[in-house]
Amino acid sequence: GSACPKPEVVLKLERGEEPHLGDPPAAPTGGSLQTPGTVDSPRRRLSGCPAATSKRKELSLADRVKLLQALESSSASLSSVAKLFGISKSQAGRIGRCREQILADWRTNANPLRKRKREGKGGEVEDALFAWCRQALARGERLSGPILKAKAEELALSSGRDFEATDGWLCRWKTRHN
Numbered sequence: 001g002s003a004c005p006k007p008e009v010v011l012k013l014e015r016g017e018e019p020h021l022g023d024p025p026a027a028p029t030g031g032s033l034q035t036p037g038t039v040d041s042p043r044r045r046l047s048g049c050p051a052a053t054s055k056r057k058e059l060s061l062a063d064r065v066k067l068l069q070a071l072e073s074s075s076a077s078l079s080s081v082a083k084l085f086g087i088s089k090s091q092a093g094r095i096g097r098c099r100e101q102i103l104a105d106w107r108t109n110a111n112p113l114r115k116r117k118r119e120g121k122g123g124e125v126e127d128a129l130f131a132w133c134r135q136a137l138a139r140g141e142r143l144s145g146p147i148l149k150a151k152a153e154e155l156a157l158s159s160g161r162d163f164e165a166t167d168g169w170l171c172r173w174k175t176r177h178n
Contacts, residue, residue: 057087058115064095064102071096125156125163130177145170 059067063085070081071092082092095102129152136143149165152173156163 056091057085059085059087059095060113060115061102061105062113065106067092067095068099068102124159125152125161126173126176128155128159129173133177148173 067081067085070076070084071078078092078096079089082089085092129148132151132155133143133148145167149167149170152165152170153163156165
């Protein structure tokens, strides 16, 4: 085949620049998002075949959004983008198929460093608490841990669920919802 020029998004990623991603959530302070093409770990691969010596690489939410941005370019192939991010072609395809869910999580200010989306024990209680929390913050109310725990237990009671809002649950809930 003929060599096509690389799309601008792919070139930016290779240079370590951040492509424009719309309105992304702010990354937490104290850490920086690493460009997917750079290897900064002490465990460097010695062989030329990354699949032979490593497990599947899990991308963070921010990296998945960058991958989707790179896939939008008309001249970027699935295999070139997968190679850039250090993942398999099939994994890049799966991320591309889940585009709407990934972008919805990104727009709702989900934790950009998370690699897996884990559900809490509360389920609908957690979702209702998150919706209430967003409304309360929009009204300018100040929220604290005891207020959130009390509201979670109130929501669980009104839905008829057996639920106890512990400090550990609250800590994990805050992490899940950034």
